[in-house]
Amino acid sequence: MSRNYSILYLLTSLLAFPLSGAQPSLLSAANFKKPEIEVVGPRTQGGVVCLPDYFPLQDFDPMRPKSVVSYNLTQYDESVTVGPSDTFDSDVLELVQSLTLAEKVGQMTQTHVLFYVGCDGNLNVTAIEAAFRDQKIGFLFGGVSDFMGRFAFLSPQRFANITNTIQQIAISVGSKIPYMQGSDSIHGANFVKGATMFPAPVNAAATFNPIHAFNNGRIGSKDSRSAGIHWAYAPQADLNTQKLWSRNFENFGEDPYLSSVMIEHAVKGFQGNYKLDRARVAATFKHFIGYTTPINGKDQEPRYIPMNHLLEYHVPSFKSAIDAGAATGMEAYGALNGQDTISSSLLLTTLLRDKLGFKGLMTSDNREIFAQFNQHFTAFSYLDATFQTFNNTSIDVSMNFDVNNTVSTLIELVETGKVPMDRLDLSVSRILQLKKDLGLFENPFSDPSLIDTVGSPQDVELSRNSARESLILLKNNDNVLPLSPKEKILYVGANFNSTRYITGAWNVHFDGPSDLEGDAVYDGHSDTILLGIQSITGTAPNWIPGYSIDGIASTGYETIVREARKADKVVFFFGEVPATESFGNIDTLRMAHDQYDIVNKVYEHTKTPIILVLAQNHPYSLGELSSAADAIINANLPGAYGGLPVAEILFGKISPSGRQPYTYPKLDYQAAVTYYTPIWNEYDPEFAFGQGMGYNNITYSNITVSAFELGLNSSPITVTVTATNNGQLDQLEPVLMYTTQKIRRGYSPEHYRLRAFDKKLITPGSSETFSFNLTAQEMQFYDIDSNLVYEVGPVDITINAFNENSVVASITLV
Ligand SMILES: *[C@@H]1O[C@H](CO)[C@@H](O)[C@H](O)[C@H]1NC(C)=O
Ligand SMILES: *[C@@H]1O[C@H](CO)[C@@H](O)[C@H](O)[C@H]1NC(C)=O
Ligand SMILES: *[C@@H]1O[C@H](CO)[C@@H](O)[C@H](O)[C@H]1NC(C)=O
Ligand SMILES: *[C@@H]1O[C@H](CO)[C@@H](O)[C@H](O)[C@H]1NC(C)=O
Ligand SMILES: *[C@@H]1O[C@H](CO)[C@@H](O)[C@H](O)[C@H]1NC(C)=O
Ligand SMILES: *[C@@H]1O[C@H](CO)[C@@H](O)[C@H](O)[C@H]1NC(C)=O
Ligand SMILES: *[C@@H]1O[C@H](CO)[C@@H](O)[C@H](O)[C@H]1NC(C)=O
Ligand SMILES: *[C@@H]1O[C@H](CO)[C@@H](O)[C@H](O)[C@H]1NC(C)=O
Numbered sequence: 158m159s160r161n162y163s164i165l166y167l168l169t170s171l172l173a174f175p176l177s178g179a180q181p182s183l184l185s186a187a188n189f190k191k192p193e194i195e196v197v198g199p200r201t202q203g204g205v206v207c208l209p210d211y212f213p214l215q216d217f218d219p220m221r222p223k224s225v226v227s228y229n230l231t232q233y234d235e236s237v238t239v240g241p242s243d244t245f246d247s248d249v250l251e252l253v254q255s256l257t258l259a260e261k262v263g264q265m266t267q268t269h270v271l272f273y274v275g276c277d278g279n280l281n282v283t284a285i286e287a288a289f290r291d292q293k294i295g296f297l298f299g300g301v302s303d304f305m306g307r308f309a310f311l312s313p314q315r316f317a318n319i320t321n322t323i324q325q326i327a328i329s330v331g332s333k334i335p336y337m338q339g340s341d342s343i344h345g346a347n348f349v350k351g352a353t354m355f356p357a358p359v360n361a362a363a364t365f366n367p368i369h370a371f372n373n374g375r376i377g378s379k380d381s382r383s384a385g386i387h388w389a390y391a392p393q394a395d396l397n398t399q400k401l402w403s404r405n406f407e408n409f410g411e412d413p414y415l416s417s418v419m420i421e422h423a424v425k426g427f428q429g430n431y432k433l434d435r436a437r438v439a440a441t442f443k444h445f446i447g448y449t450t451p452i453n454g455k456d457q458e459p460r461y462i463p464m465n466h467l468l469e470y471h472v473p474s475f476k477s478a479i480d481a482g483a484a485t486g487m488e489a490y491g492a493l494n495g496q497d498t499i500s501s502s503l504l505l506t507t508l509l510r511d512k513l514g515f516k517g518l519m520t521s522d523n524r525e526i527f528a529q530f531n532q533h534f535t536a537f538s539y540l541d542a543t544f545q546t547f548n549n550t551s552i553d554v555s556m557n558f559d560v561n562n563t564v565s566t567l568i569e570l571v572e573t574g575k576v577p578m579d580r581l582d583l584s585v586s587r588i589l590q591l592k593k594d595l596g597l598f599e600n601p602f603s604d605p606s607l608i609d610t611v612g613s614p615q616d617v618e619l620s621r622n623s624a625r626e627s628l629i630l631l632k633n634n635d636n637v638l639p640l641s642p643k644e645k646i647l648y649v650g651a652n653f654n655s656t657r658y659i660t661g662a663w664n665v666h667f668d669g670p671s672d673l674e675g676d677a678v679y680d681g682h683s684d685t686i687l688l689g690i691q692s693i694t695g696t697a698p699n700w701i702p703g704y705s706i707d708g709i710a711s712t713g714y715e716t717i718v719r720e721a722r723k724a725d726k727v728v729f730f731f732g733e734v735p736a737t738e739s740f741g742n743i744d745t746l747r748m749a750h751d752q753y754d755i756v757n758k759v760y761e762h763t764k765t766p767i768i769l770v771l772a773q774n775h776p777y778s779l780g781e782l783s784s785a786a787d788a789i790i791n792a793n794l795p796g797a798y799g800g801l802p803v804a805e806i807l808f809g810k811i812s813p814s815g816r817q818p819y820t821y822p823k824l825d826y827q828a829a830v831t832y833y834t835p836i837w838n839e840y841d842p843e844f845a846f847g848q849g850m851g852y853n854n855i856t857y858s859n860i861t862v863s864a865f866e867l868g869l870n871s872s873p874i875t876v877t878v879t880a881t882n883n884g885q886l887d888q889l890e891p892v893l894m895y896t897t898q899k900i901r902r903g904y905s906p907e908h909y910r911l912r913a914f915d916k917k918l919i920t921p922g923s924s925e926t927f928s929f930n931l932t933a934q935e936m937q938f939y940d941i942d943s944n945l946v947y948e949v950g951p952v953d954i955t956i957n958a959f960n961e962n963s964v965v966a967s968i969t970l971v
């Protein structure tokens with residue numbers, strides 16, 4: 158209270174007092190005048206009431222999609238590949254020719270919708286009108302829910318209202334060309350409330366069943382289009398080759414072949430026939446290329462990959478995306494082998510366009526063009542940065558926070574003759590052809606009829622099926638699993654009653670829901686492990702959080718040993734706070750020591766069998782817990798609907814069928830080790846690539862090869878093997894075929910290379926035959942001069958190399 162107001166208060170009270178004589182003295186307070194105290198009201202700007210500056214808990218969108226029980230998904234022949242071409246429709250070329258320089262440059266510009274959110278948290282129509290009128294932008298990305306949006310998580314209705322409002326402006330002012338809305342839709346339309354969230358891509362890889370990569374894309378694209386999103390920045394074709402890196406959950410594991418197969422089906426799932434089907438989006442292979450091996454494990458740090466290794470291991474999954482018809486690609490942050498990717502003619506022209514034949518649209522990653530000047534010290538100025546990118550590479554779109562600079566530098570470069578107009582014309586042709594292919598010139602608005610299908614139980618079942626097949630049983634001494642509803646089980650862990658912790662980043666927000674939002678933000682479109690177990694056992698599980706999500710001792714820590722002693726079995730759940738990019742950086746694979754301590758105490762002070770369930774973004778070191786535990790399940794990030802599947806696997810409703818899609822290291826020193834390390838070098842991880850088992854004893858027999866010699870001119874060898882289910886449960890069985898060239902002149906062969914896999918249902922007591930082809934071309938490799946070469950020699954063909962039931966046949970390369 159200020160001094161002036163105190164005096165005013167005093168005066169008014171003194172004046173009021175003598176007038177109270179007629180009333181009972183106790184009621185005299187009624188005669189006091191309410192003091193005037195200055196308080197700060199809500200800020201207003203341009204007549205609207207602004208949100209407070211500190212607004213940590215955004216409102217929850219009260220709207221939700223109807224989520225109809227079932228609906229008809231449009232069907233297309235997915236075996237037909239539809240993709241970009243390098244010839245453009247005549248009406249597209251005509252439109253390109255009609256545009257001014259500023260309009261062309263605007264089309265090549267993409268920026269975040271956050272710049273057009275008013276201080277009230279709603280779309281600022283004035284600001285967005287200016288962007289289309291003055292800068293003539295072609296694209297926007299992100300959601301109004303991020304940053305200073307009023308609502309935390311937008312229903313498809315509200316999301317669509319915003320994108321359609323933007324679209325109405327786009328087609329009314331400036332070049333009047335419909336805009337495209339992009340979004341990081343990594344596991345479903347993860348920024349749209351009610352949209353079916355899928356397990357992380359690493360889980361899809363663990364299923365060894367590409368239908369799950371397809372379904373993630375298929376449902377994710379429909380849910381995206383319902384909200385007016387036309388472009389998904391997925392799938393991620395990077396390899397999981399550095400286990401410290403924060404973004405491995407977004408890709409399909411460490412193996413080039415597994416990743417290629419998953420990428421192919423993911424692209425088909427997102428796109429299908431995107432030129433006809435208005436429930437599909439453009440897919441993006443990312444991040445081209447080599448983003449995945451930061452030298453210190455931290456996001457965007459330098460990568461050094463010899464060219465022959467780049468071609469051998471990293472290129473195949475990108476090639477697969479291009480061959481599957483991916484409409485767009487995104488380059489990688491930072492530098493490969495010291496050279497900035499964003500201006501590399503070798504990577505973005507020679508390799509991408511000339512060698513791999515990519516004809517579609519290529520975008521920069523966010524802020525990358527200007528990062529040359531203001532971050533990387535590889536350009537003298539913003540102008541020089543823009544010049545290097547557009548002179549040296551085939552980038553078509555600049556994803557940026559700095560629209561004015563993008564527009565002004567590119568215009569200046571063309572006006573001064575440094576970048577030719579036909580360079581821009583080619584990019585703008587690619588952009589407008591894609592907008593036409595996606596149907597934006599037919600009808601630029603979203604299809605309201607898709608909204609009711611969002612979150613349909615039909616889609617949720619696809620997500621659950623993906624989670625079910627993705628859980629990896631790595632250890633099961635004395636058949637401690639499955640659990641029985643009759644047993645007394647103690648559950649410990651912070652992620653046991655949490656959706657957000659088992660879903661990972663790119664989930665509601667970039668880094669998942671906040672602590673304040675918790676799971677309430679999902680408004681019921683979610684699941685937890687606790688609820689899953691309760692639905693199987695019919696009783697409330699005995700759960701002690703024990704440690705925080707960071708592994709630090711918390712509620713009930715001291716009582717765990719006592720409770721464990723009384724239990725038949727104890728299940729520890731290990732988790733991790735959702736995070737990606739630099740926010741997910743870690744210094745070591747060691748977990749907080751409390752988490753090791755409590756499991757060790759239970760191990761030392763009780764005889765109760767211990768089960769570990771890992772639901773983490775990184776493969777944290779288990780150390781002594783690896784032997785203390787009787788059973789270990791790696792659940793990775795099973796997603797917003799992963800709770801019931803985890804419970805079903807724990808209680809043996811289904812037999813596990815996931816396999817490790819990456820090497821699980823013992824300690825940090827193995828962070829960069831893959832299973833394709835040279836044959837004489839150490840490969841001694843905690844869990845190997847491809848490792849995993851079910852509850853059934855599956856035996857393999859009768860491995861046969863159609864010929865014992867294979868040459869570049871011979872037809873492929875066919876390998877067959879029979880798998881028999883000796884157990885009591887149905888078994889979905891992945892069968893992985895690897896080769897090992899025992900001797901390879903000059904270049905030590907890898908331990909193993911995965912060449913083929915298949916997954917089939919085997920009912921108890923029956924057998925299934927699996928059949929694979931192997932060609933001599935697959936056995937070629939890149940030498941140090943980047944030539945594809947072939948070396949003769951003996952080869953072992955191994956089925957399920959890293960599992961106990963492996964079988965081997967031998968052939969010779971001639
Ligand atoms: C889906 O299509 C089938 C056959 O075309 C039709 O019988 C069924 O009623 C449709 N279902 C829905 C939910 O529209
Ligand atoms: C909307 O944007 C305009 C132009 O940028 C600005 O003047 C105005 O204050 C903004 N309104 C709100 C509510 O933020
Ligand atoms: C739809 O969006 C426009 C523009 O942001 C806004 O003015 C309007 O209130 C929105 N309608 C609803 C129902 O939210
Ligand atoms: C750009 O192209 C020129 C000529 O090909 C080359 O000298 C320069 O190194 C290139 N820069 C990059 C970053 O590729
Ligand atoms: C611009 O690119 C062309 C073609 O790649 C190249 O010849 C030229 O050297 C480049 N200029 C600069 C300054 O990088
Ligand atoms: C960008 O340019 C527009 C006019 O084209 C101008 O109104 C706006 O203030 C500029 N923004 C910045 C951040 O300089
Ligand atoms: C689980 O979490 C929810 C909030 O998401 C809470 O309402 C519920 O009480 C929790 N269950 C237990 C057993 O603590
Ligand atoms: C699996 O079944 C086979 C054939 O019945 C048997 O020989 C083998 O010992 C069994 N293995 C295990 C681990 O039970």
Ligand SMILES: *[C@@H]1O[C@H](CO)[C@@H](O)[C@H](O)[C@H]1NC(C)=O
Pocket residue numbers: 858859879881924
């Ligand atoms: C293995 O092959 C032999 C001979 O072809 C056949 O008799 C036997 O049934 C096969 N075993 C299995 C498990 O398929």
Ligand SMILES: *[C@@H]1O[C@H](CO)[C@@H](O)[C@H](O)[C@H]1NC(C)=O
Pocket residue numbers: 872873875928929930
């Ligand atoms: C193996 O190749 C033959 C033709 O050489 C083909 O008919 C067969 O379908 C292929 N099998 C598999 C499993 O790809």
